[in-house]
Amino acid sequence: MTLQSDHADAAEPADTAARAAVADAAKTADGAERAGGDHAADVGRVADAAGVADLADPVAALCVAGRVRGVVQGADPDAVWALGGPGGVHGATAVDGSALDVGGLVPVLALWPVIGSLVAENELRLHTPLAAYGVEAEAGITTHHLLSHSTGPVAHAALTRLAEHLTGSPLAELAATRIWHPLGMTGTRFADGTLRAPLADLGRFLIHLVSPVDHHPVSRAWITESLRIRTGELTPARGLLWHPSRHGTWSYGEAPAVWVSPRLRRWAILLPTHPPGPLRQTFRDAAFAPTPSP
Template identity: 70%
Template sequence: MTLQSDHPDAADATDAAGRARAARGAEGACGPDAAERAEVAEAVEPAGGAGTDRSERTGLGHVADVADVVGRVRGVLESADPDAVWAVGGADGLHAGSADDGAPLEAGGLNPVLAVWPVIGSLVAEEALRLHTPLTAYGTEAPAGTTAHHLLSHSTGPEAHAALTRLAEHLTGSPLAQLAATRIWHPLGMTGTRFADGTLYAPLADLVRFLSHLLSPADHPVTRAWITESLRIRTGELTPARGLLWHPAPHGTWSYGEAPTVWLSPRRHRWAILLPTHPPGSLRQTFRNSVFAPTPYP
């Protein structure tokens, strides 16, 4: 069975599987295919060896690795979108990025990952919500059998996010903006992040704090268990593969959004964000590859 998705990274993550099917067509391969799923897994989480970036294979310094990434990113953006806002970092914070004047940035496209997803995770952590319990059991309207797990892993688009928002607000009696601020943003020091006229705004420094936390060992306010459960395949044999809200992508990354987009790579201990000034098209993939693809070495 195939799920519909317009997320570019969802297509990229299953592209290797498609090539595998074509290559085996003449051999008459049939039935559940472990090799195909292995290729998808390789696209999501590359094995060691030649596919591992320099700092992992040789132990060369972090500074040299970051310099390589920054050089590649700047080369890509100079011609494609020189005014784009971007940043790359790890659990320890910002490593490099575009100039930052501290102004709030329109980040409405990241509302689900900055507000809805972590708030739902907080409700799961305190056992106020179980992912596989039908939403109707909580007194909210939903098609029969629909669960929070379905909405996070099998659905995309504003309808699913609105349903999750209604669920969180129903369970707590508070609006999403308040829930996100008190449960997630303020504990992380994201004091500039807010909703205004229904649109989410956040300064780059706040986005750095959020993404750095997701790779850190800290267990509050977004728990390690929730992050780990979200960054693994939750769709079984269905394609495209998905986690909980997050989409697997090549080079061991998980992503959310299209314009803007955030990426996480627990394997490479790296995150990235791109806020383009115009529809990014192929820039998303080129930027992602510049940040996460291993540099070839002899």
């Protein structure tokens, strides 16, 4: 389904306030515009990305941002969104910097990167049963099973228990010290029973994921291993927590939702004000589909 506003006639400049809010996010990318480094593996059945505009081109960035803005304004004008690449944000809603409710993204913003840090430190092996670490779980269940074959609160709770058991610290503290603080996500925290983060912090996190440079705190190896099919012939296809999607993207969440594509060097986030319905797909298409050459 295509929304009428999916075909914006003209690309508007990205909102000044939003760009200022996330401009310094590029500093955490540690030279991410440099060539080289491993790119995340993609899947053959995902649409070929040939012809997709590089958002490093200002004209292309404005075109894509205008297209996304038109889609969102036509379906959910109060939704919060942003898109960009390794160098920063290329389009976003104007926000005041206040922390947003992103409780639906706890698994991808906190749990997944913390698990990755434990794997990088050889404190955790994906295919070792949880019971071997002293964590109560069904016989034979591994971290790999929970990240690739399971979903929902039960799997996330098991992984949280595992991370907290191995470290002796609560997940909130682990995420803050291992992930958020090193990335400069100083406004991200658990409060009032949910995870809250300003749009600028979300940008910092996603910039890090699409950067080709391998640097702390989420390793390039963990990102690459996570963004490839880990379910074999089973359906639905999944990576480690992430789901393959169209246009060479990997996604997590429904409302809110995030998309990353290290191969395209692009990321996007959508926080709708109501169940997104077709907006989720049209937003993704506007942000990642090939842009016709002028």
